[in-house]
Amino acid sequence: MTIDELVHQVGEWLRGEGPYADIVISSRIRLARNLEAFPFLSKASDSDREQIYRVLIDSVSELKIGDDTLVVDIDDADELDRQLLVERHLISRQHAEGDGTRGVAIAEDEQTAVMINEEDHLRIQGMRSGLQLAGLFEEVNRIDDQLQQRVQYAFDKRWGFLTACPTNVGTGIRVSVMLHLPALKLTGQIEQMFRAAKEMHLAVRGLYGEGTDAIGDFFQVSNQTTLGQTENDIVEHFGSEIIPKIVKFELTAREMLEKDKSTLLDDKIWRAWGTLENARTISSDESLFLLSHLRMGVNMGRCKDIDLSKLNMLFLRSQPAHLQKLEGRRLDGEERSVARARYLRNILESNN
């Protein structure tokens, strides 16, 4: 598989299927691991980095994380390709923008991605559309076990897996769920959700992880600590308690809007449609914001002029790197806004 081929598939994280798919965009689990034989990356020499990369790429290639795995040498990769992988949530922004020998191996279905030399030597990521944590955990564990047969992890009997950042020490697990919560935002209840999440020691972030804003009512909820709990406890707690609770909170807000504020609700949805269908230049943030309202309209059955899979495609392809790939050339910010508006208009008009 090539990176250019990715552009033409929808991507696991926006497939729009699986349990609670109207509210839970996707579930993600990642494990942080380091090799015993090498220093952490902050202390590693260039030669260390290269050896780590070699050892891990070979091991990952051997165990076959997918039928047609895409291996990308990130240090060598084109900037647009790196950005595209971030937009598909296959690598972190840090990994795209970092320095030195580093890479990623991606399964064809985009459900698995293994980053090498990000913050830790190894980060194994599993991703599924909707709320599917249990099966996902099994899959990530399977890869972790298979790798462990090939390489020696840095592990301490008392502390567990050793990681570059102390917050990951222990299980090295991070469970993240991307949620679409437009009704909580519209009713002003989102702050209440933030406070509750904070009390449960959860981190709430924006669409592209750490340091990004919650654009378009998308919120990524994840665990903050990995020490003192088993992986199973964390996954179970997330999948059976925390997320269903937030989902219910959003559903209640949607019911309230439908009952008491249906005009306001339709106004948001249709103004979004009107702007997306007519703008001649539009930023990435604004289009995300408006597509979010449209998504709410589709999910609540109030807008039947577009289906969810087409809408998800718009979310992904209106992002900067995807847009440039589709246009087949590099565009500056202004050109992107014009191309984005044209693309959105064409798709939405063909639906009318």
Add this chain to the structure above:
Amino acid sequence: MTIDELVHQVGEWLRGEGPYADIVISSRIRLARNLEAFPFLSKASDSDREQIYRVLIDSVSELKIGDDTLVVDIDDADELDRQLLVERHLISRQHAEGDGTRGVAIAEDEQTAVMINEEDHLRIQGMRSGLQLAGLFEEVNRIDDQLQQRVQYAFDKRWGFLTACPTNVGTGIRVSVMLHLPALKLTGQIEQMFRAAKEMHLAVRGLYGEGTDAIGDFFQVSNQTTLGQTENDIVEHFGSEIIPKIVKFELTAREMLEKDKSTLLDDKIWRAWGTLENARTISSDESLFLLSHLRMGVNMGRCKDIDLSKLNMLFLRSQPAHLQKLEGRRLDGEERSVARARYLRNILESNN
């Protein structure tokens, strides 16, 4: 003619014809006059007011300002009717909201309106679509002369016509032109126009005269002083110098936008269309703002999906009193916003 019949005609001030009609909405001239036999209104007793009203209504009725004159006793009139006359620029807001015996006589074609007991005993107003000051001045003068044959005006050989407010003493004339200047607004040059107007002792006001904001890029430019110049000088100066200069300024800004910022221009125009066609609730101010951008699009030939006369009708009928008249019942603010959105949507969708 009845007030309800007015709702179904477009109104002189928005007819959209006459010289420079794409930029000059309408021209207006009003003369302030008082009767010699009665004190100014600030000093007049209730009985004085009634006598003034009687004398002037009789005189105006005799001279026939139109074929089917509408006479409205404003003190007696329904609040909605008063508001409707303000929206059509047939009476001032002050006249609608004032106290005591007062009224207005309106010619069927809405080109002439005579207010009685507004700030002065008598205010004769002539209005024409586009820039048509010379003919308009003749018409207003004719009515003034005819009235002068029937009543004795308060007039001083040295000061001229005496008026309640010193700024009107002299000729008692106010020349106002309503302009649509979206390109000067978009290019940020409008402040420059304001400064130039101030230097020429002109007043720049909003859509509904004194104390109203310039909503939707509509600006009313009028003379501030009436003393020391003849009426002819003032009218001539306005019609041949000031207004053509502002019109040219706006046209140059439009050319610049078309040449250098055509995407921004189309973006404004089509976003306005998209919102007007899709909103489920919309305020009067927002709809004016958006209709203004659409008007620019139509006038510049960039939007051919609606014609100017239909658009002018939307301007007028989306105003609060017109909207309630069309709906056939009183509506509170929220209901009006919903009814306005529905009305706009229906008209624009039928154009698609």
